[in-house]
Amino acid sequence: SQQGEEDPQALSIQEGENATMNCSYKTSINNLQWYRQNSGRGLVHLILIRSNEREKHSGRLRVTLDTSKKSSSLLITASRAADTASYFCATDAREAGGADGLTFGKGTHLIIQP
């Protein structure tokens, strides 16, 4: 079963606007990661946030983590056409000690309109 659930399932915005995607998960985690997947391609790691961190930045990406609500958000600022892709959150369950592979949500499909 999916640990993470992204919301919305799909998002279409104009180039230059900000895009926000949310992820909710069910069990306690060690870390949460965000990945990007271009259509039919492999997943590319974007950013990792640890369970004791609340916010992290990487270029135009900003990730927040609220462990009390078991949720995370990914903000992409000043979006570009090249940001069109599916975005997945992935968690490693604390109980498993990180040995059971990452559990991915179903993803948010982001479309940037030029």
Add this chain to the structure above:
Amino acid sequence: DSGVTQTPKHLITATGQRVTLRCSPRSGDLSVYWYQQSLDQGLQFLIQYYNGEERAKGNILERFSAQQFPDLHSELNLSSLELGDSALYFCASSVALRVSGNTIYFGEGSWLTVV
């Protein structure tokens, strides 16, 4: 380019057949993971090997098996194929045993179509 190589990129086969997917991890990575991605199930973790040994199992069917060889490349064997096995199969690798706090690098995937 993630450095993870998967072959073949595409294959089409009939129900009941058996196929083998191959993965070469990034240089220096000891962990290999296999994932299945389908429209209805999303990305499902199948199995992990670390330095030749099976270390974690996810939603892998009994008809599927995997192994990691001494040179660290890995193969995923899918047998008695069914239509529902059609999916994109990813291999990923990382340097460490545990995913916690570590980035895993994905290959481009092998598209399997069962007809």
